[in-house]
Amino acid sequence: MLVEFQQALADLTASPELCVRVRRDPSILHRNYELTEREWRRLVGIVRHPGMACACMVYRANRLAPLALNIPQTCRALGEELRAVVSEYWETFPEGNVHFFIEADRFCRFLKVKLAAGCSLPAEVAPELERESAIVADALRESLTEATPYEAPSVNSARTG
Amino acid sequence: MLYNPATPDVIEHASDLVEYFAVMPDRLWFDFGPQTATGRRFHRTLGAMDQVRRLAKGRILAGHGLGLSLPSAMPLDEAFVGAIATVAADLGGFHWFSEHLSLFITPKGSVPNAQAGLGLPVVYDEEAFAIITSKLRRLRQALGCRLLLENGSFFTPVPDMDMSEPAFLNRLYAEGYCGTLLDLHNLYVTGRNGGMTPEAYLGELDPDAVEEIHLAGGDEFAGFYMDSHSGPTPPEVWRYAFDYVPRFRRLRAITFEFQESYYERLGPTPLVAELTRMHELAACCHIVPDPSDAG
Numbered sequence: 001m002l003v004e005f006q007q008a009l010a011d012l013t014a015s016p017e018l019c020v021r022v023r024r025d026p027s028i029l030h031r032n033y034e035l036t037e038r039e040w041r042r043l044v045g046i047v048r049h050p051g052m053a054c055a056c057m058v059y060r061a062n063r064l065a066p067l068a069l070n071i072p073q074t075c076r077a078l079g080e081e082l083r084a085v086v087s088e089y090w091e092t093f094p095e096g097n098v099h100f101f102i103e104a105d106r107f108c109r110f111l112k113v114k115l116a117a118g119c120s121l122p123a124e125v126a127p128e129l130e131r132e133s134a135i136v137a138d139a140l141r142e143s144l145t146e147a148t149p150y151e152a153p154s155v156n157s158a159r160t161g
Numbered sequence: 162m163l164y165n166p167a168t169p170d171v172i173e174h175a176s177d178l179v180e181y182f183a184v185m186p187d188r189l190w191f192d193f194g195p196q197t198a199t200g201r202r203f204h205r206t207l208g209a210m211d212q213v214r215r216l217a218k219g220r221i222l223a224g225h226g227l228g229l230s231l232p233s234a235m236p237l238d239e240a241f242v243g244a245i246a247t248v249a250a251d252l253g254g255f256h257w258f259s260e261h262l263s264l265f266i267t268p269k270g271s272v273p274n275a276q277a278g279l280g281l282p283v284v285y286d287e288e289a290f291a292i293i294t295s296k297l298r299r300l301r302q303a304l305g306c307r308l309l310l311e312n313g314s315f316f317t318p319v320p321d322m323d324m325s326e327p328a329f330l331n332r333l334y335a336e337g338y339c340g341t342l343l344d345l346h347n348l349y350v351t352g353r354n355g356g357m358t359p360e361a362y363l364g365e366l367d368p369d370a371v372e373e374i375h376l377a378g379g380d381e382f383a384g385f386y387m388d389s390h391s392g393p394t395p396p397e398v399w400r401y402a403f404d405y406v407p408r409f410r411r412l413r414a415i416t417f418e419f420q421e422s423y424y425e426r427l428g429p430t431p432l433v434a435e436l437t438r439m440h441e442l443a444a445c446c447h448i449v450p451d452p453s454d455a456g
Contacts, residue, residue, distance in 0.1 A: 002268075006268050010267040041321065046320070051317040051354050052317050055317055098228065102193070146207050
């Protein structure tokens with residue numbers, strides 16, 4: 001089914017780990033998705049192509065963009081922890097939001113919950129998050145008004161073509 | 162040029178060189194999604210719309226969409242189509258509207274605007290043709306203007322397809338659904354990353370289908386070549402342009418795309434040079450007016 005093929009392709013692109021598992025055992029695709037043999041062969045061919053690593057990388061870059069643009073100091077403060085934290089965030093919220101302020105606001109809330117639960121992160125994260133999440137929340141509220149003097153919503157360049 | 166927040170500055174430096182202006186409706190609103198608590202999904206950015214209106218004065222204006230994901234095996238996002246039509250009307254109408262021949266929206270997402278994260282390749286077969294053409298019919302009805310579809314840049318070719326991408330675009334054109342927006346840089350990116358070569362692609366594409374071309378620059382990252390819109394058009398892409406574009410008798414526009422985040426580093430000088438060269442390219446074209454041009 002085309003719906004299943006497209007979803008499988010999106011899921012693979014979003015998950016380098018799933019790509020690795022499928023390369024090792026392509027029958028995973030049959031177990032997780034309702035695919036014709038031809039669709040299955042196509043997906044196996046795609047996932048084995050060297051360009052799949054690049055597609056996964058661009059996916060992560062595009063999902064990182066709203067965070068890097070709107071909460072740059074929080075990202076910087078996370079340092080080496082950033083990779084693990086955003087991976088967990090993307091696993092929890094596999095669908096990105098086109099509205100960059102909503103996406104950034106959602107990540108801020110996610111990170112606040114982690115901090116409140118006692119997650120060990122660099123000391124600079126909490127104050128930067130407090131400061132930048134307030135800015136994002138203001139921008140999000142303002143984006144509801146239509147009266148912003150000038151604000152063109154950002155889009156990911158790698159997506160535009 | 163394709164509108165972005167840095168475009169006004171470029172136009173200030175080269176007003177006479179910019180005759181055509183494309184705007185992405187997705188950049189003129191904030192999309193709160195269909196399940197928004199406020200009950201209203203699209204909130205326009207009136208300041209940006211005023212700016213577009215000013216810049217478009219005396220220029221041809223077209224729409225260039227990103228969010229419809231026509232190849233997705235799911236119903237057309239009617240609210241999104243309505244929002245595009247509203248923006249177009251607010252700006253005095255689009256001469257034409259283009260979208261991408263890429264999969265941006267996941268069909269099993271929880272909401273219609275759930276994003277795949279990047280443009281994914283399309284399987285070119287009868288099923289995809291039926292899905293896309295039914296949506297093009299509806300879009301044409303809603304917008305009332307000529308439609309174009311743009312080739313994407315892909316890192317992973319789809320094996321064993323019924324049709325190649327240029328054959329698919331040729332058929333869409335031959336059967337009257339839409340013309341082609343040929344992104345020459347996307348062709349270059351796909352070719353550099355192991356896909357169909359630009360020469361093979363351009364050899365197969367019907368030159369009469371091409372109504373707009375995109376030029377852009379990219380860069381290398383981790384062993385791959387990226388469509389990052391980070392700078393001037395590479396020499397190889399200019400070579401394709403001068404070799405093939407004069408054959409496109411129905412060309413309406415040549416568009417340069419750049420990402421505004423690179424503008425501070427680039428400045429206007431290289432972009433003005435690009436615009437100047439685009440005019441040299443346009444001077445090589447011999448356009449045959451299309452009687453059905455009114456859309």
